[in-house]
Amino acid sequence: GPATEQWRPAIHYTPARNWMNDPNGLIWHDGVYHLFYQYNPSASHWGNMSWGHATSSDLVHWKEQPVAMANNTREEIFSGSIVFDKRNTSGLAVNGKPALVAVYTSVFKEGSGHESGVQAQSLAYSTDNGRTWKAYAKNPVLTLRPESKNFRDPKVSWYAPGGYWLMTTVVADAHVVKIYKSSNLIDWEFLSDFGPAGVAGNGVLWEMPDLFPLPLDGDANRPMWVMLVNINPGSIAGGSGVQYFVGTFDGKTFNAENLPVQGADLSEHRWLDHGADYYAAGTFADAPDGRRVTIAWMSNWDYADRVPTSPWRGAMALPRDLALRTIDGVPRLVSTPAREYLALVNGVAASRWKALTVRSTTKPLDLANRTAPQDIDLVVEPYTAKRAGIVVAAAADGSRQTRVYYDTKAGTLTVDRTRSGDTDFSPKLSGRHIVYLPLNQGKIHLKVVLDKSSLEVFAADGRTVITDLVFPKAGDDRISLFAEDGEARFSDIAVRPVR
Numbered sequence: 001g002p003a004t005e006q007w008r009p010a011i012h013y014t015p016a017r018n019w020m021n022d023p024n025g026l027i028w029h030d031g032v033y034h035l036f037y038q039y040n041p042s043a044s045h046w047g048n049m050s051w052g053h054a055t056s057s058d059l060v061h062w063k064e065q066p067v068a069m070a071n072n073t074r075e076e077i078f079s080g081s082i083v084f085d086k087r088n089t090s091g092l093a094v095n096g097k098p099a100l101v102a103v104y105t106s107v108f109k110e111g112s113g114h115e116s117g118v119q120a121q122s123l124a125y126s127t128d129n130g131r132t133w134k135a136y137a138k139n140p141v142l143t144l145r146p147e148s149k150n151f152r153d154p155k156v157s158w159y160a161p162g163g164y165w166l167m168t169t170v171v172a173d174a175h176v177v178k179i180y181k182s183s184n185l186i187d188w189e190f191l192s193d194f195g196p197a198g199v200a201g202n203g204v205l206w207e208m209p210d211l212f213p214l215p216l217d218g219d220a221n222r223p224m225w226v227m228l229v230n231i232n233p234g235s236i237a238g239g240s241g242v243q244y245f246v247g248t249f250d251g252k253t254f255n256a257e258n259l260p261v262q263g264a265d266l267s268e269h270r271w272l273d274h275g276a277d278y279y280a281a282g283t284f285a286d287a288p289d290g291r292r293v294t295i296a297w298m299s300n301w302d303y304a305d306r307v308p309t310s311p312w313r314g315a316m317a318l319p320r321d322l323a324l325r326t327i328d329g330v331p332r333l334v335s336t337p338a339r340e341y342l343a344l345v346n347g348v349a350a351s352r353w354k355a356l357t358v359r360s361t362t363k364p365l366d367l368a369n370r371t372a373p374q375d376i377d378l379v380v381e382p383y384t385a386k387r388a389g390i391v392v393a394a395a396a397d398g399s400r401q402t403r404v405y406y407d408t409k410a411g412t413l414t415v416d417r418t419r420s421g422d423t424d425f426s427p428k429l430s431g432r433h434i435v436y437l438p439l440n441q442g443k444i445h446l447k448v449v450l451d452k453s454s455l456e457v458f459a460a461d462g463r464t465v466i467t468d469l470v471f472p473k474a475g476d477d478r479i480s481l482f483a484e485d486g487e488a489r490f491s492d493i494a495v496r497p498v499r
């Protein structure tokens with residue numbers, strides 16, 4: 001189709017052209033964040049799976065790099081991870097230079113000498129900071145034949161207490177995460193299975209697992225373990241999404257705690273994001289200061305191949321810092337935009353309103369610069385209004401708009417993109433994404449990160465996030481506050497155009 005640069009995100013990563021899905025090989029190395037990703041180097045639909053590559057020193061500004069590992073006659077290169085083998089456990093160091101080792105899923109082709117269509121785990125290594133990669137000579141290093149062909153998405157990490165490598169992978173259609181250990185990244189010993197658990201019904205796939213420790217309530221003496229399991233379809237907002245489990249890990253077995261009862265409503269499960277466009281989330285290895293930074297593909301398999309952008313298709317969500325907090329007696333993940341992003345936007349002059357009252361109407365915010373991206377903070381006190389919130393990316397006559405609001409009676413926060421612009425490309429795009437969230441002393445803080453074709457709503461200091469794609473018509477840039485059937489109060493409003 002014709003180029004749609006008006007929808008090109010300004011503060012989210014996109015490749016210049018062609019198709020992108022999952023983030024892969026997330027690692028901080030020598031002062032640089034590396035983002036590899038599932039990439040089709042020659043078309044803007046899924047296929048020819050390769051690893052694209054981008055780098056950043058601050059998680060905000062990304063530079064696209066040459067394709068790192070290309071689809072070839074033997075294999076497609078599916079998702080995986082990268083570790084820095086600084087002790088040279090693998091023996092893959094070159095001239096004494098320890099290697100970055102990529103552990104990825106090979107999908108073997110006809111004539112490769114392997115059963116075609118089988119997914120197995122392989123290695124590649126780099127000693128030039130991830131620019132060029134060599135396949136390990138004896139790939140694959142791990143298969144699950146004859147038990148399964150759908151065995152993929154290895155995430156490897158160093159398990160310091162035991163002094164060995166850990167790998168989590170999925171048997172996608174069996175709803176199982178398999179956990180392995182290794183001393184050298186080459187020979188893998190099975191440790192345990194996790195799952196089925198949580199959302200694991202018929203037809204649901206488990207993909208892209210990630211197991212990592214996080215201190216509970218900031219207390220380094222109380223590390224809990226978090227297991228991310230990306231699922232598709234069957235997620236909270238329909239289609240693809242990230243469920244997570246919190247529990248203990250003894251070096252062998254992950255034990256999830258506080259699991260909802262079998263057959264519980266989707267809302268009883270724990271979700272990293274409640275929007276429709278946050279998938280294949282993973283976390284960076286070796287991030288400094290013990291940070292746990294996550295990034296995800298900002299799309300949904302329900303309609304990813306129809307997203308109306310050109311000449312690229314696929315964007316990444318904002319990198320986020322993760323923390324684990326006890327909320328209502330249960331440890332939950334809290335997500336905030338990466339602190340580098342916050343530092344950047346906090347340095348931009350804001351249009352501010354200390355307090356505004358809105359009664360049964362929509363009140364446009366008078367902004368000198370309305371062009372996305374905009375970073376919007378506000379506190380909403382729905383008070384006597386039935387619904388109260390903010391409208392973004394709206395047409396002057398309101399006929400197109402995206403609504404973010406609190407529903408007082410239901411006690412829910414909603415993003416409504418039913419009239420958000422171009423919604424026709426898929427019947428599954430239109431819709432509302434709703435999450436139950438109690439007010440705090442009658443109020444709720446929202447941070448809305450609005451880019452050219454997305455919004456991320458961080459609510460109640462990151463205890464809930466809703467990430468949704470939207471495709472507004474050029475010029476639809478009005479931002480308003482509204483209250484329905486009553487009075488709402490808004491305070492501490494700060495709107496910052498992000499350059």
Ligand code: FRU
Binds near residue numbers: 079105153207208280
């Ligand atoms: C998740 C996924 C992975 C797989 C990759 C293929 O979106 O299906 O399970 O490795 O995409 O591109």
